[in-house]
Amino acid sequence: MFENVQTAPADPILGLTELFKADPNPEKINLSVGVYQDATGKTPVLETVKEAEKRILEQENSKGYLPMTGEPAYCAEVQKLLFGEGHEIITSKRAATAQCPGGTGALRVAGDYLNIVHPGAKIWLSNPTWANHNTIFEAAGVECKQYAYRDAATNGLDFDAMCASIKTIPAGDVILLHGCCHNPTGIDPTPEQWAIIGDLLAAQGVTPLVDFAYHGLADGLEQDRLGLLELVKKVKQMFICSSFSKNFGLYRERTGALTLVADNAEQAGTVMSQVKLRIRYNYSNPPSHGGQIVATVLSDPELKAKWIEEVADIRNRINEMRHLFVKTLKDKGVTQDFSTIIEQRGMFSFSGLTKDQVDRLREEFSIYIVGSGRINVAGMTPDNMDRLCDAIKAVL
Incomplete structure (x- = not known):
């Protein structure tokens, strides 16, 4: 062989x-x-991470499997970090979250979902984008296309060209947007530009997939989600692939999430049922340790405040x-x-x-x-x- x-x-x-x-x-x-x-x-290793690990070690009493979508407490904290506590998306249960092996794992699950459930959909990636985006989605069987992004002359965002590209994307396709800290350019739209992008996507019938791998490393946790919050005002359905590799330093723990936002709670449950099938034939259940760390820190006001300071130090x-x-x-x-x-x-x-x-x-x-x-x-x-x-x- x-x-x-x-x-x-x-x-x-x-x-x-x-x-x-x-x-x-x-x-x-x-x-x-x-x-x-x-x-x-x-x-x-962040101090808050070490403190959370101490608590986990003292309290842990099982190594049994997590549910396919992970620890519910972790998924709830992911949503609060993305949208803000009490956001309408959370209170109406229009969002559903699956804990995944890193942001990369979340992207692959999203790719498998698109390939099986929406086989004609193509995904549009910024030019340039993270090199692994193309390989992840191509491996999942999803065709990749490009939209304009960087202005080579100014080394800034070519927003007019980006908008013109979006207007050519067929309804039913997906566009991958970097939530903040665009990789590889470091060039992000302003909140006002995000609002325009949202209007264009709504008019085109294009679904955004937001890759949110660097939350907190641009201008702050609140500021870095402004683009996402502008999008959700305009577009009712989307995917968000988030990661705690960078802002928690949990690189080797592979701690990420795939969050979907739907029209209503029933629709969110239906779509998540399809996501769970993709998880089942891929890795069945996510790893636990990193998710426990994140949930422990974010659910404790004192630890969370200290973590926000540590993220600020990194930034x-x-x-x-x-x-x-x-x-x-x-x-x-x-x-x-x-x-x-x-x-x-x-x-x-x-x-x-x-x-x-x-x-x-x-x-x-x-x-x-x-x-x-x-x-x-x-x-x-x-x-x-x-x-x-x-x-x-x-x-x-």
């Missing part, structure tokens, strides 16, 4: 991580994979690195304008570096950046900034 199997191509991001690990240079810098690092270059460090990066390049005499990086939000930005420049950074300076020029700002530290900017100056 295995004699003629060909070696699969390396993942464009995770493959770089393998190269980084094998690099013997003690001053190597990894700006590729989307993992938060503190000022010392470590990925920390502030990333934004400080954006400013320091732009300032350091300017101080070193780099004339190319990188100022748009200050305006972008989240862990990622488009640097504008070419593939040849990215290759030189890796080969000559042991600095690892994705071929598109996307950089993980969270991989920058005060200690590695001088070396990073000297190397970029050298390859420009």
Whole structure:
């Protein structure tokens, strides 16, 4: 069976991580994979997470399976974080949530649902988008199309082109929107633009799927959901794939959720019954530990307040690195304008570096950046900034 199997191509991001690990240079810098690092270059465990784990360890009395849709207390907290406590969507029970193995797992469940229940529907992805979006939905059998997003000339949002693209999407198709901290560009619509997007989708009969992987890392937990809240004013049906990898630091715990919003509670239950079938033949039940952590923290007012402070610390460090990066390049005499990086939000930005420049950074300076020029700002530290900017100056 295995004699003629060909070696699969390396993942464009995770493959770089393998190269980084094998690099013997003690001053190597990894700006590729989307993992938060503190000022010392470590990925920390949040204090609130450690406290929640202590409580869970003391109280846990079973390792039995969770329901297919996960722990109800976790799903309830997910909805409150997305919409705000007491929101009409929650009180009317128009939303249904399934706990999933990370945001990636939620996306795959959504893809399987679309392929089986709505086999003609295509999904429209921003140009550019996270590289794994295409592979997830193609693997699920869903055809992927593109809509305009980034203005290469300004390194900002080309909103007019985006709206023109949306107007061409057929009714019954799905559009994937990044809730905040667009990956890979760091460019987000304003709340006013989100409202316009919602009007266009409602007029077109297009269903949004919001990928909400970086909630809290742009401007704050309340501010980062403003786009989603504008959408739900305009569009009654949608999917939301959320993740706690970044804002809780639960990368290896694979803690995410798929939330659907329907016209009414009965419809939400019907659609969730189909989602549960997709879960059953995929992984049957979600892992428990990460969901227990999130539910423990978010249901305890004191722990939740502390967690909000920890998220703010993460967000502030990333934004400080954006400013320091732009300032350091300017101080070193780099004339190319990188100022748009200050305006972008989240862990990622488009640097504008070419593939040849990215290759030189890796080969000559042991600095690892994705071929598109996307950089993980969270991989920058005060200690590695001088070396990073000297190397970029050298390859420009």
